[in-house]
Amino acid sequence: MAFVSTSEFKNGLKVMLDGDPCTIIESEFVKPGKGQAFNRVKLRNLKTGRVIERTFKSGDTLETADVADVEMQYLYNDGELWHFMVPESFEQYAAEPNSVTDAKKWLKEQDICIVTLFNNVPLAVQPPNFVELTITETDPGVRGDTSGGGGKPATLETGAVVRVPLFIQTGEVIKVDTRTGDYVSRVK
Amino acid sequence: MLRRRAELLRKIREFFAEREVLEVETPLFSHGTVTDPHLSAFSSCYGGNPEHPLYLQTSPEFAMKRLLAAGSGSIYQICKAFRNEEHGRYHNPEFTLLEWYRAGFGLDELIGETDALLGSLSEGIRPLTPSEQLDYRSAFLAHTGLDPLEASTEEFAGCAYRHGLPEAAEICGSDRPTWLDFLFSHRVQPHLGRDRFTFVRDFPAILPSLARLKPGDERLVERVEVFLDGMELGNGFFELADPQEQERRFDRDITARTAAGLPVPAKDFRLLDALEAGLPDCAGIAIGVDRLLLALHRQDSIAQTLAFPYPVA
Numbered sequence: 001m002a003f004v005s006t007s008e009f010k011n012g013l014k015v016m017l018d019g020d021p022c023t024i025i026e027s028e029f030v031k032p033g034k035g036q037a038f039n040r041v042k043l044r045n046l047k048t049g050r051v052i053e054r055t056f057k058s059g060d061t062l063e064t065a066d067v068a069d070v071e072m073q074y075l076y077n078d079g080e081l082w083h084f085m086v087p088e089s090f091e092q093y094a095a096e097p098n099s100v101t102d103a104k105k106w107l108k109e110q111d112i113c114i115v116t117l118f119n120n121v122p123l124a125v126q127p128p129n130f131v132e133l134t135i136t137e138t139d140p141g142v143r144g145d146t147s148g149g150g151g152k153p154a155t156l157e158t159g160a161v162v163r164v165p166l167f168i169q170t171g172e173v174i175k176v177d178t179r180t181g182d183y184v185s186r187v188k
Numbered sequence: 189m190l191r192r193r194a195e196l197l198r199k200i201r202e203f204f205a206e207r208e209v210l211e212v213e214t215p216l217f218s219h220g221t222v223t224d225p226h227l228s229a230f231s232s233c234y235g236g237n238p239e240h241p242l243y244l245q246t247s248p249e250f251a252m253k254r255l256l257a258a259g260s261g262s263i264y265q266i267c268k269a270f271r272n273e274e275h276g277r278y279h280n281p282e283f284t285l286l287e288w289y290r291a292g293f294g295l296d297e298l299i300g301e302t303d304a305l306l307g308s309l310s311e312g313i314r315p316l317t318p319s320e321q322l323d324y325r326s327a328f329l330a331h332t333g334l335d336p337l338e339a340s341t342e343e344f345a346g347c348a349y350r351h352g353l354p355e356a357a358e359i360c361g362s363d364r365p366t367w368l369d370f371l372f373s374h375r376v377q378p379h380l381g382r383d384r385f386t387f388v389r390d391f392p393a394i395l396p397s398l399a400r401l402k403p404g405d406e407r408l409v410e411r412v413e414v415f416l417d418g419m420e421l422g423n424g425f426f427e428l429a430d431p432q433e434q435e436r437r438f439d440r441d442i443t444a445r446t447a448a449g450l451p452v453p454a455k456d457f458r459l460l461d462a463l464e465a466g467l468p469d470c471a472g473i474a475i476g477v478d479r480l481l482l483a484l485h486r487q488d489s490i491a492q493t494l495a496f497p498y499p500v501a
Contacts (some may be wrong), residue, residue: 007273007275027276028276028277029274029275029276029277029278029279030276030373030374031226031274031279031373032369032372032373032377032420034224034226034227034397034423035226035365035366035368035369035372035373035395036226036365036366036369036370037226037273037274038359038369038370038373038374040374053352054355055353055355055356055359055370055374056355056359057359058273059273
């Protein structure tokens with residue numbers, strides 16, 4: 001087990017706090033006059049995504065969290081678990097449903113995602129920033145409308161629903177920004 | 189920023205020249221160091237003999253007091269000071285201090301002179317409202333609802349809890365000075381020095397540093413800190429001159445250091461000898477020059493005021 005002292009705290013460092021892996025977002029050294037020094041730290045809990053603020057006495061240590069972000073290809077969902085593979089090593093990982101809560105509506109087989117491993121178990125999955133998905137259902141648009149104003153909902157092959165311009169039809173492939181959930185363009 | 193620093197240093201020297209305060213230099217690298225449990229000095233040794241450690245100075249205070257005891261009269265110094273394990277937005281392990289001592293001054297006159305200096309340095313750079321003076325007790329009371337002299341550690345813990353800082357109970361335990369430091373730095377300090385210099389004076393006697401007890405109320409010491417934008421710029425005292433009391437404070441620090449498993453430096457006997465010989469009544473203050481530059485020019489971090497901050501030094 002490795003420990004890090006407050007003086008080594010920096011943004012992005014992964015540590016254990018209250019039993020959960022967290023990433024340090026901000027660490028501020030605070031020292032009143034000639035008194036006791038503190039570090040005021042902002043951390044994101046990697047399991048829940050919640051941001052926590054916590055003060056430590058300078059010199060205190062935290063256990064480092066064995067957390068790594070690994071690029072993996074999404075393989076398939078077996079109805080319960082979500083399966084990923086490291087392309088170079090063909091090593092496979094199965095992710096529990098709670099680790100793909102936000103990502104699953106964008107996951108398309110063979111896309112490359114970032115899987116956060118905690119003690120070698122998938123903790124969170126980050127989809128690619130842009131995905132190309134086929135529209136499975138959308139209301140027929142008004143012909144001749146190319147302005148993109150207004151828009152309508154469209155259901156994609158993964159189940160995600162995004163707003164698309166009126167001229168987009170069922171069966172077309174579109175590019176979506178997964179960070180915002182916004183339609184970007186039509187893919188020819 | 190290099191030019192602004194040069195200009196600031198020039199104005200400081202003019203200020204003291206006009207007032208006939210003598211500029212001095214004392215060793216940055218010295219046989220003695222502070223015992224303060226919350227200061228960590230860099231150490232080395234001459235010719236590789238670890239039996240005779242040498243320390244980079246955490247401030248020029250002891251050496252300057254030796255000059256005062258030797259009859260220098262009022263003196264000032266602009267020098268580098270070094271503090272290990274202090275790095276952050278407002279800390280660089282090597283930094284510039286302006287420190288001065290005024291023979292015959294009490295805390296009131298020292299605050300007056302500091303205010304005049306800071307006022308003249310901010311002129312034409314950053315418009316500020318006139319400075320204010322608070323006493324520690326009422327500043328603490330105003331922002332925590334608690335009396336720093338009377339409240340129990342349970343009340344301190346309750347206050348921390350209500351403000352979303354439950355971890356304080358574990359950090360501070362039953363240690364009153366740590367509770368005061370914790371609550372002051374988290375709850376009080378951020379409010380101090382809003383677009384003006386705020387002087388906070390008369391600290392609780394459990395945070396004495398090198399200040400004299402306040403005549404008439406021995407629960408307090410004659411210590412002052414000055415703040416701008418919630419940032420501490422300086423710390424000053426009506427200087428402790430009693431060698432026995434000084435040695436007791438050294439011993440108390442050493443006990444605290446031993447208990448915390450920290451390295452224990454020897455007591456600086458040269459300072460004790462100087463106090464024994466007689467330190468004239470005087471008041472002194474140290475101002476962080478880099479922080480002053482930061483605040484006057486509204487920079488974000490101390491690194492922006494330095495040619496080569498610690499990570500690239």
